[in-house]
Amino acid sequence: MEPLPPPLEQKRQAVARSLGRPVYVRGMRTPDVGLRGRLCVEPGRVLIEYQVSEAGYFWHVPIIEELLDRAAAGEQRAELRQPSVHDGEGPSER
Numbered sequence: 001m002e003p004l005p006p007p008l009e010q011k012r013q014a015v016a017r018s019l020g021r022p023v024y025v026r027g028m029r030t031p032d033v034g035l036r037g038r039l040c041v042e043p044g045r046v047l048i049e050y051q052v053s054e055a056g057y058f059w060h061v062p063i064i065e066e067l068l069d070r071a072a073a074g075e076q077r078a079e080l081r082q083p084s085v086h087d088g089e090g091p092s093e094r
Helices: 006-019 061-072
Strands: 023-028 035-042 045-051 077-081
Touching: 006 023, 006 045, 006 061, 023 061, 035 061, 045 061, 061 077
Parallel strands: 023 045
Antiparallel strands: 035 045, 035 077
16 A cells, blocks of 8 residues: 555545454556546445546545445445546546
């Protein structure tokens, strides 16, 4: 797990405390170019993965933040996807 910006690391730790299990954040590479990030809450851990093939400095921070918020709100699984030409604005869930 690469270091997160301090405010995001504090949020990760707070979510881990509130859920009573470790929260792991890691980059992933996938041929699914529409996948921005995903959340999977399991009995012993919370896993947040984000697409690292995107260009841009800290572009992934809002993706991680949204997935942390969803985990804190009780969601068990979520995917954030890049909108297609036919979709509306912003990431969508599947």
